[in-house]
Amino acid sequence: MSIEDVLALARAEVRALTPYLSARMEAGKSAVMLNANESPWPPQEDAGLDLNRYPEPQPKALRERLAALYGVTPEQLLLGRGSDEMIDLLVRGFCRPGQDAVAITPPTFSMYALCAAVQGARLVTVPLSAESFMVRAEALRDACQEGVKLVFLCSPNNPTGGRVPLEVIDYIATELSGRAVLIVDEAYIEYAQAPSVVTLLSRHPNLGVLHTLSKAWALAGVRIGALLAHADIVTLLQRIMSPYPLPTPCVAMAMAAVDESGERLMHERVRRIIEQREQLARRLRAWPGVQEVLVSRANFLCVRFTDAERVYRQLGERGVVVRNLSRYPGLHDALRLSVGTAEDNACLVDALQSLTEVV
Numbered sequence: 001m002s003i004e005d006v007l008a009l010a011r012a013e014v015r016a017l018t019p020y021l022s023a024r025m026e027a028g029k030s031a032v033m034l035n036a037n038e039s040p041w042p043p044q045e046d047a048g049l050d051l052n053r054y055p056e057p058q059p060k061a062l063r064e065r066l067a068a069l070y071g072v073t074p075e076q077l078l079l080g081r082g083s084d085e086m087i088d089l090l091v092r093g094f095c096r097p098g099q100d101a102v103a104i105t106p107p108t109f110s111m112y113a114l115c116a117a118v119q120g121a122r123l124v125t126v127p128l129s130a131e132s133f134m135v136r137a138e139a140l141r142d143a144c145q146e147g148v149k150l151v152f153l154c155s156p157n158n159p160t161g162g163r164v165p166l167e168v169i170d171y172i173a174t175e176l177s178g179r180a181v182l183i184v185d186e187a188y189i190e191y192a193q194a195p196s197v198v199t200l201l202s203r204h205p206n207l208g209v210l211h212t213l214s215k216a217w218a219l220a221g222v223r224i225g226a227l228l229a230h231a232d233i234v235t236l237l238q239r240i241m242s243p244y245p246l247p248t249p250c251v252a253m254a255m256a257a258v259d260e261s262g263e264r265l266m267h268e269r270v271r272r273i274i275e276q277r278e279q280l281a282r283r284l285r286a287w288p289g290v291q292e293v294l295v296s297r298a299n300f301l302c303v304r305f306t307d308a309e310r311v312y313r314q315l316g317e318r319g320v321v322v323r324n325l326s327r328y329p330g331l332h333d334a335l336r337l338s339v340g341t342a343e344d345n346a347c348l349v350d351a352l353q354s355l356t357e358v359v
């Protein structure tokens, strides 16, 4: 399958679009800047950021740094407002309302279904296996018939925490060749301590990977995520993106946080979270109200309780907020617990131990 075949899966009207040429794209920065109707003066508090100027549409330095970190070229990386924006762009770029479909493997991250609904794309669901929440690769292949343009897999999966093996991704991408684009959401990959799907990109032009600075990099408030894919898919999606997606202060903060010392700090924190995760899992398994703690490769645990609703409510009354998964198929009795600091986790365990009536 060539990249032309992949691009042919995108909406024809998007392929035919003449991209909006923003003032900043047309001319970077010159001595006299009179092309974007900006204020010639910085605001009162500027901190040397040139906030009176529109930001770079795809900030070069951040793009280069993240591309090097993730193992792609800068042209293969599209930056946006969190991976949430990438999901929305992909659905808008590939699915015609009322005609095309998005395939997902529930229980999984809810934004894929939400973006499909907003776009008016049909949703095809291929539930994870009931016993172990694994992707059913052949069932997924069979479900991706006419009209399915995009397939979202989440690895490690939110909310179950399991990882999809690279061989399975490789198999599905091969099977979808010529039919659909496979997007693997690796929002939690740093916690998995396993190779990224990025290593498969060169084999599959119909494969894309989502990464984010919101989790292990501790930058959820900065709202920066990335799609890693063939450079032509990046160029295509940039056509339907707003011209200046990333605010200058957010880019500056991200740059400061992803330098070499930031990278060391990130790895050190990931190590601590994994240690805490395993310790918390052991303590939860020992608590009589817990039915099962799913094996997690992320920074959360998916836990089945004898009375999840009551545990959820009573933890809330004790000031501990967790995620109720009762809306997710196959997880009506489960809660998702993010792994916090050792102190946060101790508060959670103490609060659980005070709930004698739900045991």
Ligand SMILES: Cc1ncc(COP(=O)(O)O)c(C=O)c1O
Pocket: 081, 082, 083, 084, 085, 109, 154, 157, 158, 185, 187, 188, 211, 212, 213, 214, 220, 223, 224, 225
């Ligand atoms: C699997 C998954 N993908 C994407 C996101 C969105 O991340 P971002 O903050 O980059 O938009 C989340 C957030 O919880 C997530 O769990």
